[in-house]
Amino acid sequence: xxxxxxxxxxxxxIFKPINKNKVNLYVCGVTVYDFCHIGHxxxxxxxxxxxxxxxxxxxxxxYVRNITDIDDKIIFKSIKEKININTLTxxxxxxxxxxxxxxxxxxxxxxPRVTDYIDDIxxxxxxLINNQHAYMNxxxxxxxxxxxxxxxxxxxxxxxxxxxxxxxxxxxxxxxNPLDFLLWKASKKGEYYWNSPWGKGRPGWHIECSAINNVFxxxxxxxxxxxxxxxxxxxxxxxxxSACLNNKFIVNYWMHTGVVIxxxxxxxxxxxxxxxLKEVLKNYNSEVLRYFFLxxxxxxxxxYSEKNLQQAYVSLKYLYTSLSNTKPFPNIEEGMNFEFxxxxxxxxxxxxxxxxxxxFKIARKINFFKKKDILKANKFAFxxxxxxxxxxxxxxxxxxFLQKKHILEESMFQRIxxxxxxxxxxxxxxxxxxxxxIRKKLTSLDVVLEDLPDKTIxxxx
Numbered sequence: 001x002x003x004x005x006x007x008x009x010x011x012x013x014i015f016k017p018i019n020k021n022k023v024n025l026y027v028c029g030v031t032v033y034d035f036c037h038i039g040h041x042x043x044x045x046x047x048x049x050x051x052x053x054x055x056x057x058x059x060x061x062x063y064v065r066n067i068t069d070i071d072d073k074i075i076f077k078s079i080k081e082k083i084n085i086n087t088l089t090x091x092x093x094x095x096x097x098x099x100x101x102x103x104x105x106x107x108x109x110x111x112p113r114v115t116d117y118i119d120d121i122x123x124x125x126x127x128l129i130n131n132q133h134a135y136m137n138x139x140x141x142x143x144x145x146x147x148x149x150x151x152x153x154x155x156x157x158x159x160x161x162x163x164x165x166x167x168x169x170x171x172x173x174x175x176x177n178p179l180d181f182l183l184w185k186a187s188k189k190g191e192y193y194w195n196s197p198w199g200k201g202r203p204g205w206h207i208e209c210s211a212i213n214n215v216f217x218x219x220x221x222x223x224x225x226x227x228x229x230x231x232x233x234x235x236x237x238x239x240x241x242s243a244c245l246n247n248k249f250i251v252n253y254w255m256h257t258g259v260v261i262x263x264x265x266x267x268x269x270x271x272x273x274x275x276x277l278k279e280v281l282k283n284y285n286s287e288v289l290r291y292f293f294l295x296x297x298x299x300x301x302x303x304y305s306e307k308n309l310q311q312a313y314v315s316l317k318y319l320y321t322s323l324s325n326t327k328p329f330p331n332i333e334e335g336m337n338f339e340f341x342x343x344x345x346x347x348x349x350x351x352x353x354x355x356x357x358x359x360f361k362i363a364r365k366i367n368f369f370k371k372k373d374i375l376k377a378n379k380f381a382f383x384x385x386x387x388x389x390x391x392x393x394x395x396x397x398x399x400x401f402l403q404k405k406h407i408l409e410e411s412m413f414q415r416i417x418x419x420x421x422x423x424x425x426x427x428x429x430x431x432x433x434x435x436x437x438i439r440k441k442l443t444s445l446d447v448v449l450e451d452l453p454d455k456t457i458x459x460x461x
Contacts, residue, residue, distance in 0.1 A: 002057065002347045004223070005299060007231065007254040008155055012349055017222050018252060023054055023061045024217045028209060028226035028234065029111070031068040032092035033077045036099050037274045038304055039267055043227045043257045045290055046298040046350075048105040049391055050223075050255075053346050056390055064216050065108040066209065067093060069115050070202055075192055085192055089113075099277040102286045104392040110216060114208045118194050121203045121211040124245055125183050125196075133244040137174040140186035140199045144206075146179050149240040155254060156232035181237050183207045206237040210245060219249040228256040258301045267304065275304065285401060287393055288313045294352040294391065315356070316393070317402065319384065322363035324398035324457070328382035329375065335383030338362050342387050355391070359384060402459030416447055420456055 002015040017023050027047050030040055044065075054061050068074075069089040078085045097107075114121075125142055128134035133148045146152045146160070153160050163179055182204035187193035193200035203211075213219055219242055226235065235254065242249045260267040267273050280289060292312035296302040338358055345354035362384040369377035388394030403413070419438055426435040442449060446461040 003349055004253050004255065005349045006252075007256050008251075010157075013253065015253070017059065018220055018250070021059055023059045023222045024220065025051065025054075025061055025063045025223045025225070026209075026213055026217065026221050027063070027065045027108075027224075028230055029065040029067050030092075030096055031071055031073060032089045032096065033071075033074040034092065034269075035276045035278055036096050037267070037276050038280065039227060039229075039260045039274075040096075041099070041103060041277050041289065042260055042293045042302060043225075044100060044105050045103055045293040046257045047225055047255075048103075049294060049298075049352065050225075050350055051106065052391060053350065062110075062216075063108040064110040064112065064212070066212050067111060067113045068205065068208065069093070069113045070192065071205060095278065099281065102281055103277070103290055104286060104395070112212050112216070114203065114212070117208070117211050117215060118203065120215055121207055122184075122194075122196050124207065124211050124214065124241075127245060128183065128241065131244065133241070134183055135176065136198050139174060140201065141174070141182060142184035142198055143175050143180040144183050144237070144241050144244075145176060146181070146240060147177055149244050151243075152240050153236065155239050156236045158232065158236075181206060181233065183241070206234055207241060209234075209238045210242045213242065214245070219246045221251045223253045223255055224251045225255040226257075228259055231256055257298050258296070260304050261301050262304045280309075284309055284313065285316075285396075285404065287396065287401070288316055290392055291316045291356075295356060297353055298350060315360075319359055319363050319388070319394060320396075320398045320401045321459075322366045323381050323385060323394065324402065325370070326366065326374075326381035327378050328385050329378040330382055331379045334376060334379035335362055335365070338383060339387065342390075352391070355387075359388060359393075362387070399457065399459075404460040412445075416442065416445065416458065420449070420458060424456060 003012040004015050005012050025047075027044070030036060047063075047065075051061055051063050067089075070085070074085060074089060077083075078088050081088070093113075100107075125134060128144065129136070129142065132145075134142055134144050136142050153163060160179075183206075184196060184198055184201050185204060186199055186201045191202075193202060210219075213221060213224075224235070239251070262273050262275070265271055265273060267275070277289075288309065289312075292304075292309055293302065295312060295315070338361060341358050342355055345351045345358065348354070362380055365380045366377050366384065369380060385394050419442055423435050423438040423442075426432075426438065439449065442458070447458050448461055450457050450459075
């Protein structure tokens with residue numbers, strides 16, 4: 001029985017979809033003004049894992065992940081780099097898709113771009129104004145009135161009184177309440193805009209998710225997710241305006257991934273400690289990065305460092321080494337108890353660290369039976385590979401992973417293969433000194449050899 005931690009109630013709850021066997025899942029996507037970083041990778045790998053598991057359990061999942069392709073950061077970047085906004089956002093979306101594909105993240109069922117839903121956003125704002133949940137100031141900006149919303153702050157666990165007491169009031173404030181937030185921003189001369197009943201402008205950030213959810217799910221969502229940095233104010237504001245727009249609005253489970261920590265600081269662009277996915281993926285196999293993300297429970301902070309990436313590589317290398325020299329054999333015998341443990345762990349709020357410990361138990365079985373009963377080893381290898389595949393792991397051949405083919409230049413790969421071939425010829429001719437010299441040369445290239453009865457296999461250190 002699947003249990004999910006609900007950010008709203010702060011408890012693990014038994015998962016019950018609104019409609020039997022169907023799951024509506026919405027995750028706030030990327031604002032595409034720059035390349036994706038480790039924080040994006042952590043969040044979207046986590047929700048990819050969740051979607052994979054829900055489908056494995058037989059649910060029909062409709063997964064929607066939006067793209068914010070208009071906001072101040074995008075506009076400023078396009079001006080700074082003297083590039084058309086559409087060109088900028090299209091380039092960043094293409095780069096995002098490339099990074100996510102490398103990480104084994106399946107595409108969502110729908111990936112709406114905000115600029116395709118401006119008419120829907122305007123209609124919603126009109127309705128909020130008519131129902132006295134929003135108002136226009138003298139500059140043509142439209143704000144949501146938080147005083148018009150019951151239970152504002154309930155999602156993030158903050159009281160309206162404490163929020164107001166800690167709020168600084170700008171000198172040029174034109175809001176009825178300093179906490180009121182923007183639904184529509186009037187454009188200045190020369191800025192990107194759409195026409196609206198309030199004049200030229202563009203949508204605020206929070207309203208876009210309410211509009212897209214209303215289009216795709218009619219504000220009836222099983223799971224709404226995102227990074228914990230979105231909990232306040234983004235998700236709090238989205239919840240408030242959606243509830244005021246439709247009193248039947250429902251999100252059954254709010255889910256949030258933990259922050260990424262590096263050098264004892266939260267990773268953020270303002271601190272300049274961001275690591276881009278495309279740069280990290282140049283040096284690490286994509287499964288290593290995926291393993292790193294899921295080796296910590298999705299709700300907990302994750303500590304990014306070279307040391308922790310190396311540890312993820314060592315762990316995954318052990319699993320692939322265990323699978324090497326096996327021929328996974330489909331069966332319903334060996335390892336079924338491990339499969340039950342896998343489902344129990346995943347049903348406990350997607351406990352992937354526990355799942356990884358199960359993978360290691362199976363790997364130890366494989367290594368034990370390799371020396372005693374190769375058929376049994378092959379059967380356990382099937383169990384490990386199939387369970388790993390469920391979460392996007394162990395999809396490469398052990399040779400490709402262990403030889404680091406993803407980062408090894410073709411010329412170097414060919415050089416290693418030729419040296420091994422020459423060494424085998426020397427060994428077969430009993431030219432032991434020449435064979436030893438070639439082994440030393442391979443060792444200097446960080447190549448580890450394993451001589452089997454019928455062949456020599458190798459891997460990079």
